[in-house]
Amino acid sequence: MTTETTRGHTYDGIAEFDNRLPNWWLWTFYGACIFSVLYWVHYHTIGTGDLPGEAYLLEQKAAAERLEKHMAANPVDEAMLLKLAAEPAFVAEGERIFKEMTQCALCHKPDATGLVGPNLTDDMWIYGGKPMDIYTTILNGRMPDPANGFMGGMPENASKGTQYVLRAAAYVLSDKVRHTNLPGKPPEPNAKKEQ
Numbered sequence: 001m002t003t004e005t006t007r008g009h010t011y012d013g014i015a016e017f018d019n020r021l022p023n024w025w026l027w028t029f030y031g032a033c034i035f036s037v038l039y040w041v042h043y044h045t046i047g048t049g050d051l052p053g054e055a056y057l058l059e060q061k062a063a064a065e066r067l068e069k070h071m072a073a074n075p076v077d078e079a080m081l082l083k084l085a086a087e088p089a090f091v092a093e094g095e096r097i098f099k100e101m102t103q104c105a106l107c108h109k110p111d112a113t114g115l116v117g118p119n120l121t122d123d124m125w126i127y128g129g130k131p132m133d134i135y136t137t138i139l140n141g142r143m144p145d146p147a148n149g150f151m152g153g154m155p156e157n158a159s160k161g162t163q164y165v166l167r168a169a170a171y172v173l174s175d176k177v178r179h180t181n182l183p184g185k186p187p188e189p190n191a192k193k194e195q
Contacts, residue, residue, distance in 0.1 A: 081135055081174065090166075094172070096170050099165055099167050109184070113185060114184045118191065120178070120186060123181075123193055124193060125191060129194030133168070135165065135166075138154075139157060
């Protein structure tokens with residue numbers, strides 16, 4: 001038997017010693033408590049730091065800005081549009097633009113299933129479903145051409161800037177819209193299946 005102090009209770013004949021915690025453990029514990037208070041004040045109370053979700057969005061925004069600078073030096077092509085459609089920050093900006101009720105959603109509905117304009121979630125396209133066709137349609141718009149069966153039209157968006165058009169096109173080309181085949185407006189009579 002030992003002469004050290006025990007806690008005064010036993011379980012199955014086993015007594016627990018009443019030893020003091022080591023100083024290194026206590027200082028680690030106190031340091032963690034102090035750190036947690038400082039962390040809370042810095043990130044949640046004062047708001048001088050970016051939380052992980054916000055930091056991620058800022059990184060995505062910086063990546064999108066780098067991509068924009070690259071695009072300014074290079075012409076728009078199909079590979080670039082598909083790359084943008086895979087960039088989450090770019091697609092999120094395009095989704096915001098698309099779903100504004102005074103923009104694309106006015107004719108195509110917020111879910112892109114078509115109201116006055118065609119359903120963008122299927123594989124039937126009036127002016128072509130290739131990335132450059134979609135980009136050109138958003139950029140330049142389309143005039144009604146009743147002689148060729150094109151009754152509706154679409155306003156141009158070139159006046160809103162290339163970045164606006166690229167973001168909207170990236171959203172339409174993304175997996176959030178394209179090939180989701182949501183039930184909506186039936187295809188236009190002159191629409192052709194995407195090749």
